[in-house]
Structure formats: structure tokens, C-alpha cells
Amino acid sequence: MTPQTLLIPILLPAGLAVVFFLIPSRVKLVREVLAVLGASALLYLGFVFFSVRNLSWKTPWLGRGIDFDLRLYHFSAFILLGLTGFLFLITLYSTVKMRNTPRLREYYGYVFLTAAMANGAVLSNNFVPLIFFWGGGLLTLYGLITIGGQTSHRTAVKSLMLGGFCDFSMILGIGILWAKTGTLTLSEISVKPEGVLAAAFILMMIGAIGKAGAMPFHTWIPDAAVDAPVSVMAFIPAALEKLLGIYLLARIALDFFHLEKNGAMAITLMIIGAATIVLAVFMALIQKDFKRLLSYHAVSQVGYMILGIGTAIPIGIAGGIFHMINHAMYKSGLFLSAGSVEHRTGTTDLRKLGGLSREMPLTAFGFAVCALAISGVWPLNGFVSKEMVFHGALETGYIIFAIAAWAGAVLTFASFLKAGHSVFLGPRSQDVPRVKESQGPVVLPILILAALCILFGVYNKLPLQTFITPILDGHAAPGEHLDFTSHALSVFNPVALISIGCLILALLLHIYGWRRGGKKAHLASEPVHTFPGLKQIYDLAEARIFDIYEQGIRFLRSLSLVLFKGIDRPIDAVYDKGVTAVGRAFTRLFQSAHNGHYANYLAWCLGGLLVLVGVIGWFVGF
């Protein structure tokens, strides 16, 4: 395994992307086969790299410490495995689901280019290639969203703007870090977040959590859920961005800066995490569209990851990272099942769907497993990682965070009860004709992910010891042993019992709302929606008052109007009259000198010669 093979996860998908852009739109089978084969090869490579575990490759690139440096170690190998795994599942899914999309050429091209960018970002050991790959993902995301349809352009721009802002913040942070430490190599940096470095920490944190989709940088995700193709949603916001964002956040908290328990930075992270959990899940609860509901949950679950890492306690951090991979799996599965429903019924509106479990049993099963996993039901993977996060939150001493996390759990389960009840259970809705189960390539990824959820929950020793524990090596106090698996599945401790209580609370809430709404499942969230006080907030949220992007755009528009009328117009007058006129005058002057007469031109030449002789003579010194 030579070091140069580290380039394959970047070059192979990039090369395939170029091929996909070139294959004409009509040749479908070749494209699908090539995509699946390519993704399988990358997945195999992911496994191989994970077993190799340690490899690095470096070449000088732009000088001054900016090298093209790739490093495979346990954390990056783990993430790489996850990235390639998701690429494979989504590609398989897309072969059927995306078959009739226009611009299919570009879709596969962008998907593989995104994979190349993501692989490059996770393997980078130097900040400059990291920034390059990180930013490249923004452009491919833009492309993928625009494939969704007519109105998707606006959302695509929004994602680009928000992502660009977070990227810019990250670059600033990296710049400060470089100025202070003098090195750009990730594996060499280790400082305390004090003084100006605290600012660097915050800036880079913004970059990481923005990528992961935390509040307040999340507002493009619910819009994209409607505008972009569902496989794009399952690929990027659900899986890739979480993997990359939390990977970077974990490295920022663990490697680059030494996060102290209950230090100022840690508390900041925990606040952001807790706020995201609660606020996003409140929004999720009232959604009427299946995909939008899922997208708000994607935002909410990121809160758990950030909270976990912010606790700066090994079990909390491990929980946060474990939650990352778990979430990627079940959220992806949820989106894929929503896509499966959309594929067959043509809609994802909760008001129109109902009772599909008989006709689409496999999708329903996959959905159920993933929904239970995200709600934290024993013994699935979500339960394990959430418990770890709860333990960590409690250990910090600030109970408020744990309470916020539990509140989130209640509403999470309630909203999934609503979603699942609306789509799969209850009376068969009349708005949708009879359908069959989706085809193999659509259902198989959902089932694989569901199976992994079960596996990572029941046999949690496997992921915890192979993936997570090595990451925390060296970050625990000496003597403290890092064994998370022993009590992972135990329900006989106070934390677990409170969690189970939350689930029961959610069930009661759902039944209450269902009964109140006249036995219509999609109205089960109405009691919360119309709760006095909450209702006004919800209305404001729906009007996008809390969307910083929208507010930012509005502010910028009014600011630009002021600037235009007050400052730009006057300057423009000066400029227009002054500079351009002067420029044009010069141009006309010179042009008039070129009158087409040979003698004229020769005269200049000779005149120039005389001037030269004169100048040289003068220099020589007469």
C-alpha cells in the first residue's frame, strides 16, 4: 500500500465525475453500471484503508508551508469508510429513483465530484487543501440542488451563501491559527483557546458547525428538502455534511485546541448544541411535509453531536461522535424511505398519505427501525449514543443541558410517531392510488441502513471499540479508562429511566393530539402548534423572521438602497464624467495619431531613434 494510493479516493471519483459529464444523456445503463461499480470500488478501498489504518503522503505544493499533505489515521479512515459507504448506498438508490430526471448526466457527475471533495477534505493534513476541498463541496452542492427543479435556484444560492459565510469564517480562523502557530499542518497543531486563539476557535467552529447544519446556519436545509432531489438530501445534509462537519469539530475540540471541561468555549458549544436540539425539534414537530419534517430533525440531531463534544468529557465526546455516524445512518435511511414513498405515490404531503404499510411493507419496516433509532429507543444505536451524551451532559454539572436534550427527545419521538402514523398506519388514504413496494435498489439501501442501526445498537462494542475509542486516546485523564460499552445498554440507571419516561410522554402527547384532531394522524402535533405563546412564535418562524439568511438579505437590500441613493450615485456622477471621460479622451487622442499614413509611422520610428540616441548620449555624459 504505497502512499500514493491515498490519492485514489480523490482522483477516482473526480475522474468518474468527468466521465459522467461526458457520457451523453441517453446512455443510461452504462452510466448506472459505472456509478455502482465506481462506488463499490471506493467502498472496498474504504475498507482496505481502514484496515491499513496509517498512511501518509505529502508533496510540496505552493511553498511557505502550504503542502499537499494527506494523512490516513484512525479517525480519518473511519470517516472515509463512512463517506464511501454512503456514496455506495446513494448511488445504488439513485440508479432507480433518479432514472427519469432531466440533467442526469450532471447529477452523477456532481455526486462523484462531491465524493471526491469530501474524501479530499477528510484526508487532508494541511489546511490549504482542506479549505480547497471543503469549498469545492459548496459548488457541487449548488449544482445538485439546482437539479431539483424550477424554484430550486433560490435555495441553491442560499446554501451557497450560508456555506460560503461559514467557509469564510473558517478561513479567517485558520489564518489566525497560522499566524500564531506558524504551521498549517493539522497533525502538528495543539494550542489552548485563549485570547486571540479563542477567536480562532470560534471562527473555525462556525465553519464546522455551519457545514454540519446547526443553527443558525441551517435554514437552507428545510428549503432544500422540498427543492432538491431526495437522494441529494440523503447524501449530503443527512450524511456527508454531518460526517465532515463533526469530524472537523471533533478535531478542533480535541486536537487543535484543548477544550477544557466547563471552559468558556465548551459552554459555548453546549449552548449552541442545546439550542439547536430544542428549537429545531419544535419546528420539526409541526411540519406537514414528510421531507421537511425529516430535514428539521437533521438539524436538531446535530445539536446532540455538538452538545456531546462540548461537554469535553470522554463519554460525552464519544457519544457525540458515535451519534454522528448513527445519525448519518438513520437519517439517510429516513430520507431514503421518504424517497421511496415519493417514488411510488408521487407525494410527500402528510395530509395526503396514509396506511401505506400494507402496500410498502419493506419501506415501512425500514422507516420504523430508523425512526425508533432516532428517537432513542432501546436497544438501537440512537439509544446508545444519546445515553452517552446524556451522561456527559449531566457530568458537567449543568443540568439545563441535559433537560434540553431530554425535551428534544420527547418531541423527536412525538414527531416521528406523527410521521409514521400519518404515512404508514391508519386508514388507507384516498388521495393516493394503489401502489406496490419500491424496487430492489431503492429498498435495499434502506434495509441495509436499518440493519446497521440494529447492529450498532445491540452489538455496540464493535463500533465503539473499532471506531470511537481510538479517537479519544490521549484525551482522557491518565488512569481513567475508556470503556463505554459496559453499561451502554443498561436500562437500570437513572438516566436511562428518564429517557424511557420521555418516550412514554411522547407517546401520550401523540395519542392526545391524535384524538383531539379527530383521529387524523397528521394533526397530532396541533396541540403543540396551537399552544398559546408557541403559536405566535411558530407563525413568526413560518414567516422566516428567524431565518438569518432571509433577514440578512433584507438588511442588505435596504442597506444597499441607502448606499445607492446616498453615496453611489454621487460618486458615479464624478466617475462617469471624470475618469471614464478622461480615459476615452486619451484613447481618442492616441487613435487620431494612427492615421494610416506610412510616412507618419516612419517618422515616429526615426524620431524615436533620435530621442534614444539623445538620451543615451546624455547618460554617457556630455
Added chain:
Amino acid sequence: MIFLFIALPLVVAGILPLIGKISPRLLPDILANAVFAALLAIALFAGPSLIGQGAGLQPFMFLGEPLGIHLALDGFSLFMLAAISLVGLCIGLFSVDYMEHYGHKAAYYALLLIMFAGMNGLVLVTDFFQIYLFLEVAAIASYALVAYGLGHEELEASFKYLMLSAVSSAFIVISVTLLFGLTGSLDFGAVSQALRGLNQPLASGVCAALFIMGFGLKAALIPFHAWLPDAHPSAPAPISAALSGLLIKVSGIYALTRIFLKVFGLTPALSNILMILGAVSMVVAAFLALGQKDIKRMLAYSSISQVGYIVLGIGLGTPLGILGGLFHLLNHALAKSLLFLNSGSIQMAAGTRNLEEMNGLSKKMPVTAATTLVGSLSIAGVPPLNGFWSKLIIVVALVQAKRFGFALAAILASVLTLWYYLIIQRRAFFNKPDEKWRDVREAPFLMTTATVVLALLCIVIGIFFTATISTWIEPARDALAGGLQVIQSSIGIQ
């Protein structure tokens, strides 16, 4: 091996008219492009190992005195050869389709190969006499090529070009004669030695002035530039590319650099003169380009402007300045050839060179639009393309040498350059398409291939500019190092 660069094109040019009688189109195409490809291969692969060896030929005696043609290959020459062959290959590929409607392809390729033989010879010789000889070979071929279409415009342009160029060649020979009279030899090395020993500053100054006028006219420095805005637009597009991208640099800048850095040494006087000429060319030509309606004339003025940059960089005389100048030479050769070839594509497709008539061609000609964008941004100096780096190096070198006025002029010229290139982009490609371009199609495959290769090179060199500089440009600069000692000691840079 080295003399193949001169012999091969000449021999093939010699037999082409005969071959043209048998196979008027296919064989000449293949032969000419094969020659370019072969020369490029030699330059890239055999070249670097040959540096430092001189291939000396002594082919004939004249009345008992040996009259050898000494060819020497050093870093600078190899760099120029590689650039010439590379652009030559792209021009050859482009000509296959473009020259179809001009006809007489065998004659065209013969003239083209003669011109390239002349250019190759120019960069390889070590002797004033030979320089003049190969200079004229290339120039005469170019007079004929400019007039190739035999329309009124071409003939007018070619006539004025010929007349002005003949005068400049005469002045060059006068200067060579004076030097011969002063020092008794024609070889670079010998003259250089003799000049150091001689104490005739005025006479050598006059020689220098005559050389600046002569080669400055070939390089199209203002005020010797007047032939270029007429000649380059009127020539067929591949010839415009060859002239603008190569000939003015080889016969003008290369010769100037070689002579002033090797023979005369770059005294402060010469340095200032070159820099002023360069700066004036940069700025004035940029202003002139703004007012043009013909796309090729705008590009021609842009060539004058960019040559000003190169001369400014080389005239500065510091190692960084010369590095920047040489790098810009390469970048401009690639980008300007690309732009002229694309203007040929546009002319073939839309039948016009008038910017006010062409509108919105980007939908119909996407490849041409994209490659023109790359070329324009490269010359305008937009990162991360190659032009940005070379211009940046020149500006940094100027600032380091504390010539702030020139640095400002360079930046001003850059802004103007960006302005008029955006005009080209907007008018030619991005406006709403006119009805009459409904049937326009993209250029044929070989033509687009040639331009895509050049565009890709611009991008690749832009990204990997450090590798390019260290492999090609630094050896070139080091080969010129001799003349730097003089200027360094007088400016006081270490």
C-alpha cells in the same frame, strides 16, 4: 540534434510545394504538423539534457576562411524553443481546418515552416551575423504570410509592415557594422569582451540605440509599433497567433534580451530606457485597445501592451524582474495565441470581426466562449491563471527595486487590460444572441482541440506555476545571469 530545429522545417518547407502538387490538402497537413510535433518532442525530452553543449557546425568555407554557423543551446534558448514548438503545434492543428477556404495549403505550410525555421535559428545562434540572417528569414516569410489572403486590407498591412521592417533591419545591420568596426568580431562572446575593454561609450551607446530601434520595431514597442495593429488583424488567424504569440517575442524581445544582457550588459541607462519604453507601451497601447471595434485589432494592441510588461520586467534587470518578464513571455504566448485562434473561429463561424455586430455567441459556440474566457482572464491577470502570477512577480520585482512609479503604471495597465477584455467577453459572447447567428455552429474539432489544449495549459501552468518556473524559467534566467552583475552593482541590490 540541435540543428534539426532549423534544418527540419527548412527541408520540409522545401519539398512541400512539390508534394502540394500531388496531394494539395492531406499530405501537407500531416507533414507540417508532424514537423511541429517532432520539434516539440525534441525540445521537451531531449532538450534539457543537451543544455550546455554547443553543437558547432562548420559547413562551408569561403575563400579559405572558415565560416561556421555555431549553434548553442542554453537554458534561455531551450525555453524559447519549447514555447515556439508548443504554440507552433497548436497553430498547425488549427490551420488544418481554418486555411481550407484560403487555399494553396502547401504554399502556406511552406511559408509557415520557413518562419518557424527562422525563429528557431534565431534563438540558437551566437553571432550577430546569424541573428540578422535568421531574423530576415522569419521576417520575409511573415511578410508573405500577412498578405496571404490578397485582399486590400492584407496587402496594405503587409506593405507597411515590410517597409517599416526593412528600415529596422537596415538599422540593425548598421549597428552590427559599427560594432564590427569597433571590436573586430561578430561573435557575442568576443564582442562582449572587446566592449568591456574598449572605452568608447558614445559609439557603443549609438549602437545600442540603433539596436533598440531595430529590435524594438520587431517587438512592437511604442513608438515603433505602428505596423502591428494593421498587420496582425489582417493576417489569417493562425498567422496572427504566430506573429503575436511568437514572432514579436522571438525576433524582438529575445534578441533584445540576448544582446543587452549578454553583450552590452545592462547598464542603468539601458535599464531605464527599456523600462520607460516598456511602461509607455503598456499604458498607451491599453488606452488604444479600449477604442477598438475590431476584435483582432483590440487583441493586437493588447499584444503591444503585454510586450511592454515583458520589456519592463526584463529591463528592470533584477533576477526577479527577469524571471517575471520571461514567465510573462510564456504566458502571453499561450494566451494570445489562444485568443487569436478563437477570433479565427469566430470569424469563420460568424463572418465578422466587428465587436458591435457579434452578440451572444456563447450558446452556439460554448467551447470557444469558454476558452476565450480563460485566455482573457489569463492576460488580464486574474488568479489562479498563469497571467496573474507573472504580472504579480513583475510588480513585486518593481516594488522591491523601489520603482514605485512603474509599479503603479503596471497596475493601471492591468486595470485597463481587464476592462477591454471584459468588453470582448461581453460583446462577443454574453449579450443576447442576434437573430442572424441562429445557424452558427461550434468550430471544427481540430480547431477546438488546439484552443482547448492552450486553455488547459494556461490553467495548469497557473496552478503549478512554481513547478513551471523552476523547470523552465529559472534555467533561462540563470543563462542570462552574466548581464545582471553590471546592473546589480550599480543599483546596489545584493
Added chain:
Amino acid sequence: MSNVWLLYMGFAAVLLFAGLYCLLTMRNLIKLFIGVEVIGKAVTLGIIATGATKNSILTAQALAVTFIVVEVCVVATALAIIINVYRHTKSLDIRKLTQLKG
């Protein structure tokens, strides 16, 4: 710098200026071209003079012969262009050749 050499170069210079004057003032294309030829002769004279006075007549002869050969090629090309110009504009006046401006 011997006096003889300066004298010869002086003559060459006279020829040179005559040629330049012709180029600057004549309007007929053929006359213009003769001006170029005169300059060429001036240069040739200079070469031979230099060679004669500096005792390197052979090199000078080589240079002069080469220059003459090149000049012949230039003459051929220029006359070809002039003939074609005549076919287009039916006149040999250089003022007809001022279409390219600006």
C-alpha cells in the same frame, strides 16, 4: 577609428539619409521601394568599408553578400505585394493605402 573609415561611413550616411528622405516624402509605391533599396546600398557600402579598413574583408564580404541575397528576397516579396496592390486599387499612390486607421 581611422579617418578613412569615418570618411567611408560618411558617404554611407549620405546615402542613408537620401534613402530616408525618399521614404518620408515620396508617394509612388515604386519610388518608396527604391528608397528602401538605396538604404540597402548604403548599408552594403558601410559593411564593405568597415571590412576594408579593419582588415577583415572576408567576413565583410560574407556579410555583404548575405545582405544582398536577403535584400533580393525582400525585393521579390515587396514587388509581389505592389503588383497585387495595383490590381486592387489601380494606382500606385500610397495615399490610397490608408484604410487601416485608429
